[in-house]
Amino acid sequence: MDGGNQSTVSEFVLLGLGHSWSMQVLLFMIFLILYLIIVSGNVVIVTLIITDPHLHSPMYFFLANLSFIDLWLSSVTTPKMIADFLKDSKTISFAGCMCQILFVHFVGGGEMVILVVMAYDRYVAICKPLHYSTIMSLSKCFGLVLTSWTAGFVHAMSQMAVIVQLPFCGPREIDSFFCDIPLVIKLACMDSSDLGILMNADSGVVVVTCFILLLISYTYILLTVRQSSKTGASKALSTCSAHVTVVVIFFVPCMFIYVWPLNITWLDKFLAVFYSVFTPLLNPAIYTLRNKEMKSAMKRFRSYYMDSK
Numbered sequence: 001m002d003g004g005n006q007s008t009v010s011e012f013v014l015l016g017l018g019h020s021w022s023m024q025v026l027l028f029m030i031f032l033i034l035y036l037i038i039v040s041g042n043v044v045i046v047t048l049i050i051t052d053p054h055l056h057s058p059m060y061f062f063l064a065n066l067s068f069i070d071l072w073l074s075s076v077t078t079p080k081m082i083a084d085f086l087k088d089s090k091t092i093s094f095a096g097c098m099c100q101i102l103f104v105h106f107v108g109g110g111e112m113v114i115l116v117v118m119a120y121d122r123y124v125a126i127c128k129p130l131h132y133s134t135i136m137s138l139s140k141c142f143g144l145v146l147t148s149w150t151a152g153f154v155h156a157m158s159q160m161a162v163i164v165q166l167p168f169c170g171p172r173e174i175d176s177f178f179c180d181i182p183l184v185i186k187l188a189c190m191d192s193s194d195l196g197i198l199m200n201a202d203s204g205v206v207v208v209t210c211f212i213l214l215l216i217s218y219t220y221i222l223l224t225v226r227q228s229s230k231t232g233a234s235k236a237l238s239t240c241s242a243h244v245t246v247v248v249i250f251f252v253p254c255m256f257i258y259v260w261p262l263n264i265t266w267l268d269k270f271l272a273v274f275y276s277v278f279t280p281l282l283n284p285a286i287y288t289l290r291n292k293e294m295k296s297a298m299k300r301f302r303s304y305y306m307d308s309k
Contacts, residue, residue, distance in 0.1 A: 008230035041284030070280035110152030203258035
């Protein structure tokens with residue numbers, strides 16, 4: 001750690017996802033379209049929830065925050081990746097690399113906690129319906145969202161406090177499309193094996209803790225509804241299926257990157273693309289196509305827009 005101020009590396013080289021020019025052009029077109037869909041989809045959700053009074057409830061307040069986080073998560077890495085597809089030299093400055101690490105873990109940690117908050121909201125709504133409005137008050141909702149952002153920030157800073165002190169003086173090639181801690185630590189001019197385990201453990205605690213809290217919430221929901229109805233299990237799954245789907249597609253890649261790293265380059269790249277691109281892409285579709293209130297809000301918004309013309 002003593003060499004933290006002796007860093008001679010001013011930039012890193014990102015090897016990206018493909019090598020041939022034709023593949024680069026194809027990936028550029030695919031990910032550009034996907035990113036535009038991500039931006040438009042999440043912006044639509046946030047706009048609908050803000051403008052439609054029918055959606056002014058805790059569940060949709062948390063959903064708006066999730067969409068905002070997804071938009072930010074994708075924007076940390078995807079625009080740079082898209083631009084690099086058309087460049088021969090895919091470099092990123094040392095400061096830019098550190099910023100990517102900071103915001104990926106800040107936003108990613110915040111998303112994990114907001115998913116736990118959403119599960120808690122569904123738990124209260126299903127298991128304690130008579131007390132829902134009292135428990136999920138406006139101040140409580142703002143406090144829970146603030147907690148998610150604070151947890152993400154603390155997690156990111158705990159990672160940055162270590163990695164910015166590392167000496168980088170030689171290798172600078174990162175075999176991915178963005179900077180992430182496991183890959184950057186390997187480039188440090190020191191034996192970083194123990195440090196890599198420590199940093200993965202730091203991220204693993206966040207991932208596993210949030211995942212366990214989610215399992216507890218949905219288990220209580222399932223048990224509560226089963227006790228009140230013969231078809232309770234199917235109703236519980238129907239009510240929470242969107243949440244469970246989002247949890248699975250976000251947490252599974254994170255677990256294999258930070259908790260049980262496989263160290264298989266192509267698979268690591270696929271998992272990184274999945275949670276940074278496909279999760280923000282799928283969330284709007286999951287929550288709008290499976291949600292009657294969101295569909296109705298879209299119809300009302302479209303009718304209002306057409307009438308105003």
